[in-house]
Amino acid sequence: MLQTYQTKLKDLQLTKSQSAYEYLNAFGEQFGVFERKLFVLLYIHHSPPNTVKTSFTKQYGLTSRQYNALKFQLDGKVKSVIEARNFQIEQLKGKIKEIESMIKRKEKQKETVFKKLQSISPCHDSFKEIVKKYRNIKFFLQQKKRKLRNVTQKLERLLVYKKEKRIPICFGSKALFYKQFHLEENHLKNHAEWKKQW
The missing domain is CATH 1.10.287 (Helix Hairpins)
Structure with a gap:
């Protein structure tokens, strides 16, 4: 017999103002930032992976497991x-x-x-x-x-x-990337506002 398991999140309050979804959303955003930084180091500057792991985990306070998850996802892309x-x-x-x-x-x-x-x-x-x-x-x-x-x-x-x-990986989608060239049409005041979205 085949069994599958799934985890459903309840909207538990982590603090008085922050729900589990808000926490995970913030975590996802931070994960995305780290992924882009790691991409630049490994695939733009071609830094040696062994030295990158040590310095990257130390600089951003990541565990070895978190770094491996980041790298695994990035390598897949x-x-x-x-x-x-x-x-x-x-x-x-x-x-x-x-x-x-x-x-x-x-x-x-x-x-x-x-x-x-x-x-x-x-x-x-x-x-x-x-x-x-x-x-x-x-x-x-x-x-x-x-x-x-x-x-x-x-x-x-x-x-x-x-x-x-x-x-040539475009993080954040090509559609959002090209918005910077047509700020008014995309209801953006300036490049800084676009960069915040990016």
Whole structure:
């Protein structure tokens, strides 16, 4: 027989003014701050993990178990980003091959239509139709070449991140991050108010 257990919090009063939920909410916020600080030390400055643990626990008054929980969660996020990036790189490589193949086919088609245009008189009934077809192929090629350039640039950027071991994690959500560039639209008085939310 399979059994599962769960813990339900009652709104117990820890102090006269602070409930269990308020306490856990404050704890979560502090945990988030520590996680960001640890990320900077380990993945931006590439400090050695062994020396970081000693100094970090001492500086912020954490137990070894609390530090390990922080690092375990952070390492999980980093691993997820790395795996997603590797998957995206493979997807983009496949997309580039597909677009290049499409461009190659359309280039041949363009040549065939162009030769056909040269071989018939402008007075011919089908001339306008062939000109239209030729223009459509040219437009299609222009769009696909632009797409190829964009996808190639995206792939190059990801490969640079991978080579430099950059981990692009945005704590606090991208939506909140971009609010700093549009303060009035997001009902924020100044950058300091945004930073407080961040």
